[in-house]
Amino acid sequence: MTSTSTNNGVEVQQRRRLSDFSRSVKLKYVKLGYHYLISHLPTLCLVPLMCVIVVEACRLSLDDIHAVWAQLQCNLFTVTLLCSLLVVLSTVYFMSRKRCVYLVDFSCYLPPSHLKIKHDYFMEYCKAESGFDDSSLEFLGKIMERSGLGEETCAPETMRSIPPRPPLIADARKEAEMVMFGALDKLFANTNVKPRDVGILVVNCSIHNPTPSWSAMIIHKYKMRSNIKSFNLGGMGCSAGVIAVDLAKDMLRVHRNSYAVVFSTENMTYNWYSGTKKSMLISNCLFRLGGAAVLLSNNSWDRKRSKYELVHVVRTHLGADDKAFNCVKQEQDDDGKTGVSLSKELMAIAGHALKTNITTLGPLVLPISEQLLFFVTLVAKRLFNAKIKPYIPDFKLAFDHFCIHAGGRAVIDELEKNLQLLPVHVEASRMTLHRFGNTSSSSIWYELAYTEAKGRMRKGDRVWQIAFGSGFKCNSAVWLALVNVKPSPSNPWEDCIHRYPVQLQL
Known part of the structure; x- marks a missing residue:
């Protein structure tokens, strides 16, 4: 009797799950149909109108066409004036419009294998501290167990020394030159x-x-020209990479036919905390060695060889x-x-910053x-009802x-939860954290390199780079793929992309 009732209960649950699944599938297709209808509404309305115009045009006789031409000849001055006005307005429009900014290519630093720092070695180094x-x-x-970092993240030479020694200015400069150059x-x-061709x-x-x-x-290293417009941003946290791109974009809108180089990184030598305050110890576990260099151009001739076009930056x-x-x-x-302290309220503040950012980005x-x-x-x-939940836009569209x-x-x-993303949408971020750790402002470029290495970037695809930083800041950059993007030579994932994605421990 108990066995029968149990089987009945299992069958009821299975039917309920099938019913819920069927309902969710129906709602999904209803929403997709609604999205398609609204998105193509202008086209659907214009097609009948164009058909009517074509039909009416076909009904015109040769005499009607001659009559229209005669009317235009009688009003030659008006026609000439309108054509001249059209030419002037078109010229003003093309001269005053904002110039496009193209991402020609980018490169992420791949540290040498001898700088890899496994979890066991990390703990051994900490015990010696x-x-x-x-x-x-x-x-x-x-x-470290919950961090999501793998066994192949890298750290500078100073962390290869046991017992640890105080960092020197020379150590920080050595790390900077290694990653940057x-x-x-x-x-x-x-x-x-050529480096001398770079103006920004x-x-x-x-x-x-x-x-x-x-x-x-x-x-100094590349002997760049003396009139280069150079900027050095400090203290702006992990979102400074997008800020640097925004600054380069603004400069490219002013200086025509120029190249701009953006370099984003963080220095680990001066980022190590040797105290006991727990809110300041977290950064020791997350931050790792890395950096990215990006070449931007506003020259229309570079569009043919560029990977992306910058569409929006929202800060x-x-x-x-x-x-x-x-x-x-x-x-x-x-x-x-000295160390970097992370508040317990960080995630709540990041959520608020994200909502504010997408309120501007969404439209x-x-x-x-x-x-x-x-x-x-x-x-x-x-x-009507204050209890109605606000609609969360589907950014996957x-x-x-x-x-x-x-x-x-x-x-x-x-972010996966708040934006209702699928695992494949956050795969690049999780795998970057696993393989390279938190490389601060350059992490979004390692993620873009991962997507390229997987061969997923197709012409017309849109990319959303989103980063958070101290202050507190949330910054977004939107890129449009101009071609079916292939990974560049020396892509940081080329020696290991076949092993990813890996299964992460919960």
Whole structure:
């Protein structure tokens, strides 16, 4: 009797699941039909109108056509004036419109294999650190287990020394030159652009700001021209890569027929914390060696050989709020040891920054069908029922690929949930975190390189790069693929892409 009732209960559950699945499939196709209808509504309305015009035109006799031509000849002055006005307006439009910014190519630094730092070695290095107590070591071990980092992430030479020694300025400069020149050498080789042809240079590194600056180091190394417009961004966190692209874009809109190089990185030598404050220990587990160099152009001739066109950059800054301002902060602990402190409210603040950012980005990229649903839901919520949940737009209809800053496993999980993304949409971010760790502002470029290495980037695809940084900032960049993109020579994934995606431990 019990067996029969149990079987009946299982059958009921199975029927319920099948019913729910069938309902979800029907709703999915209803929504897709609605999206297709709204997106193609102008076309569907214009087709009958064009048919009517063609039919009416076919009914015109030869005498009617001669009559129209005679009428135009009688009003020759008016016709000439209108044509001249059209030419002037067209000239003004083409001269004043914003110039397109193209991404010719980019290069991500691949550290040498001897700099790989496995979890066991990381813990051994931490145990040799005199500043860590048992509680700190236990905390670091737990963070590493849940971090999402694999066994092939890399760290600078200073972390190959056991027992650890205090970092020197020479160590930080050595790391900077290794990453910076390694990425730039590949970029110039792949694009056949001479360093002296570069008119704009933007470099960003948050923690390490030496004198001479990073940008000066690049100019000195490659003997760039004396009138180059160079900028060095510091203290702007992991979202500074998008900020650097935005600055380069603005400069390219002013200086015609120019090349701009953007280099994004973070310096690990000065990013190590040797104290016991847990909120400052997390960065030791996440940040790893990396950097990316990007070549941008506003020359229309470069469109043919470029990979992407920059469509939008949207920046959000919540620095006016005290909690947002202090949630990621470099400071000293009670023992005077310097590190970056991460607040417990970080994810909530990041969620708020994301919502603010997509409120601006949404109308620029979402199809009209999604904007209508959002608007109708918003009106219904305010007029009829305050308990109605606000509609979350489906950004999968606007973008084909997502490059979410690999700041940590929690960051990727939160965006996957809030944006209702599928596992394939966050695959590049998770695999970048696993293979390279959190490389700060350059992580979004490792993710784009992953998508290219997988052969998934097709002509017309849209890419959303989104990054978070101290301050607190949330910045987005939208790119349009101009070709079926193939991975560039020396792609950082070329020796291991066949092993990815890997199964991650929960």
